[in-house]
Structure formats: structure tokens, C-alpha cells
Amino acid sequence: MPKTRKLKIQKQPAKFKHISHTADIGLAITGSDYSAVFVNAAQAMFSLIGEIKRPAKKTVEYQVCLNASDQEELLVAWLSELLALSDINQIFFIYFQINSLSKTQINGCCKAVKFNQRNIQRKTEVKAVTYHQLSIKRDKQQITAKVFLDL
């Protein structure tokens, strides 16, 4: 069950850029470790969905615990779950914390505010997270993930 609390939330800067696609949009996300990539990917997706106009007074907390066959599919599962929760509960996620992350499991704690016109400017409907050109790669300095969203 979601818990309701009054909290001050600090927005973390996200590291991502958009990849052009004829019908949809791709995200290229970077992070110093895999947890950062998952957080940054979620922030990137929600930056397409909306924008905070005024800081919210109340947030609602959600625990997200998921499994998948590998880490790339786990990324899709993570983003898909956040998208579904957002649509079902009419909420906008503003904070993401990864409690534990392996190649096949994620346990996260996320905070969201209710969508209303005063607080959140809605931008784009993201229909779904795809597996198209999905990748997570590590080089010497950072980890880069690529994921395409269906708009």
C-alpha cells in the first residue's frame, strides 16, 4: 500500500540525451554505475511525460520490486512498471532510489506527486517502453544505456 508523507524533495540532475527516431524517441542514458543508469533512465522518461511547475507539498511512496532475465530486460521492466503506476494512479514520479540491483532483480523506492494542472505541466504521452535497439554497455569511464520509447 502506498504511504503518504510530507517531504522536501531534491531533484537530482539527470544524465541523458534524446535519440531521434521517425515515429518515437530514444534515450541515451549515462551513469557512473548501474544504479545511476536506472535512476537517470527513469528521470529521462518522466522528463518527457511532464515538468514540475511548482514544488509539491505531498508525495506518495511506492516500492518497486521486479525480476527479469537480464539487466537490459530489467531496465525495460523498471521503466514499464513506473509508466503503468503513473497511468493507473495518475501520478508523476519525481524521485527514484535504488535499494538493490543485480543483473536480474531490482528493488527501488520511488516518490510521486499527484498529477494536477497547478503542479505538473503534462507534456507527452509515452505509450510503452520497447526492446528496440536496447543496450547497456560499460566502458572505462561510465555505463551507457540506450532504450526507445513508443509515443
Place this chain on the structure above:
Amino acid sequence: MTSKLQRLDEFRVQVPRNYKPGMLTHGIIYANQQIFNNLFKDKAIEQVANTAFLPGIIGPALAMPDIHWGYGFPIGGVVATDIDKSGVISPGGVGFDINCGVRLLKTQLHFEEIQQKIPELIKNLYHTVPAGVGSTSKFKLKLKDAQQVFLNGAAWAVDQGYGTLADLENTEENGWMKNAQPENISEHAVKRGQQQLGTLGSGNHFIEIQSIEKIYDQQIAANFGLKLKQIVVMIHTGSRGLGHQICTDQIKLILGCLKKYNIQVPDRQLACAPVNSPEGQAYLGAMRCAANYAWANRQIIMYQVIQTFKQTLKLTDNQLKAELVYDVAHNIAKIEQHIINNKKLNVCVHRKGATRAFGPGQSELNALHKQTGQPVIIPGDMGTCSYLLVGTDSAMRETFGSTCHGAGRIMSRSQAIRTLNSKQILRELNNKGITVIAADKQIICEEAPQAYKDVKQVIDIVAAAGISKKVCRMKPLGVIKG
């Protein structure tokens, strides 16, 4: 790679089987030279080649002239697999917006009668039909009602008073597919579906008031009760969050089938399972729920459109005489029988941004359409004409009874937002006499005419290639965009 492609005639290009190692068949793209030249700007051709990897594929991997880069399948892709030879079904071959489709409603109104009333009609439609990002329904579907929608689609909506039996006769599949399996859809999907019935959505979804500007086939137009300057309404939407969630859930499940059934595909988005496997059947059962929901959605929105016309124009049902011309799906997989090499085969036809276009005499059609061929409704972009066509015998022979679905994008949404000016676009549309209301000005840029191919070219190609026959052309008068 380019050198391997072979132009077969003015309207078809072949992607040979040796284009990419692993292809099980060749591909055919319906494109004139201009459309073909633009294909190299993205990966659409490679996606046609990739769909040729699907096990059990029969005939070529096809793409219609509105082809553009998708994910897994190209948009405009048509692939059939032989069910009796372990042919597969791929959720990516349907897409997330299951049964995104379009319907055309006719009225007895004449353009001159209501020309001055278009802005008011558009404003009232915008206030009546929930549209735009995050829009939610006026219906609060209880679970047992939601289950009935998943099972019975538009028939449920008619039963609730949102239309007539005649509407079902003029809808593909009579507005509902048998053997939907609500037990195969997740709690998330059900919850999303409960909240969004009767909503337009956003992106390229729209309701458009049009008038018939040109008639190509007088006889068929007369059979459909259509004449010049007649007011018609086009509705484009799909299965909303329910469909998106069903596809998301099912792709995740079917990914595991690649290893189980020893299937190799070049793109995970082409994940698939044999149609006759438990996973294939589970996907079909879930997909049919979403398809039925989308037909119910368009049925309810049509009812809302009719009520808005009556109230705004102060007309009775007899005065308006609103009737459904037809409703088509353009993201769907169907089990159909087709004649291949003189044999009748059971095939699974995937249409991803492609429309069924059955020719005259097909048993699935109603009595009128058995004579004329199945109506095919092709929307243009915001500022250009839309078209009504019919399916043909050639389509049955060459494309598994399929044709294009629209204009096809040529510009990404982000490029459109960066380079186009919404005020200027609105001014240009207003100067053409088109009233536009959109939930957000960003959509005006994303859906601008410049972001799409010339639909006239697309239509001319399918007509010249013989896979569809033009009936009439409609010009836009007013549109609401989500």
C-alpha cells in the same frame, strides 16, 4: 546493401533474400522512386528484411508505401505465417496500440448547411470527448463490465445503448473478435482499461469533420450512400493504456519463447512464439481483449460525436441520419485463410500500420461489401485530404488482403517540435478553412503536414498497384487532436 535492392516495377521494390543472412524469404516494398529514395534516411528497409526472419513466414515480407522506421516491424509492415507449419505470432507485429484504427461516419448534412457551424462543432466535440495526455473517462467501468468489454467489444457498447446493430455489421470483425481471453491480461492492464474507455488519447489520434470533395467511383459511392459535399466524420484512436499494457506484458512473456522454441530473430522487438503454442494462444487471447476494447472505444466516441452534432445543430436523429460507413483496424494480427499456390492455408496475418483490404466475394464481409469490396479508410495528415477506398482481388493475391493505413511519418516528433512553429501551422490551416483544437501546442508541431509523407502519393501507389480502388476523397474542415 542498396545495390541488392531490385525495382520490380514502378510501384514495387524487392528486398532479395540475400540482403541479410538469415532471411527466410524476400521482401517487397510498395514504393515509387521518390518514396523509395527517402527510405535510406532511416532503418525501415532493414526492418523489412528483419521481419523475413520470422519462422513459418509465407510469401514475402511486405511493406506498404506509408512505410517508415518502427520498432521491430516497420510501420506499414505486413507479414503472414503458416500456422500449420509452426508459423509464429509476434506482438511486435501488432504494436502497443492494439487495434489502433479508424472509422468513418456519414451524415445527411451538406457542407454549405453547416460551414459556419464548424468552429462551434469542433469546440463542443473537444469538450465532450476526453482527449489529450492523461485524459480519463467519464465511465467508471466496474470489473465485471470491463470483462464484458474485453469479450464483446463494440457489441457491448451497442447493448448499452451506444449505437445500433447496423454499426456492428459495418465494423471489421463485427466489432468484436471471438475467443478473447480476459484471464490472460494483467491487473495493471485491467485497471488502465477501466479508466480510459471513451477517450481519444493523444499523439496522432483525432476526430475530424470532413466533406466529400471528389468521387472516383460513382457506383460504389452511391452504394455507400455518399455524395459530393456530404459531411462525414473520421475518428482515429485505439485501445489506449489497456493495449499498451497488454503488449508490454506479453512481449516480456514471449521473449522467453525464443530460447524455448529455438527461434533466432535480429531484434528482440520481433520476439515471437508459434501461434499454436500456449504462449502464442495466450497472446492472441489477450490481444483480442484489447482489439475488442478499441472497437468499443470507437463505438462510444462515435455515439458522443453524434450526440454533439444533434445538440449543437439542434437536429433529431432523423434529420441528422448519422450512419457508420465502416471501421478498420490497422494494428492487429488475425487468423485468416488465404490461397497460396492454389492451396487454402490457415495463416496469421500481422498488420502493423496496415489495413485489411479484402476484395469482393470474401465470406468475412457483409452482403454489400461482398459486392463492392471492403471499405478502406485512409486518413491524411491535419491539413490534407483523407480517402475512402475498397479492397480488391489483387490485394487478396498479393498482400494477404492488405493495404496502407495513412500517410506515414517522414520527420521525428523531436525534429518537428524543434523546427516548426505551432502558431504558423495553425494560421496556415485556418487560411485553408480548417478549424483546429489541440490539447497541447506541441501536438500541432508533431502532427503538422510537413511531418508526414504526401498521402496522395501513397494512395496513388496502392491504387496503381491494384491493391485498393479509390472511391472518394474527403477534405478536412475541423479537427480535434489529443
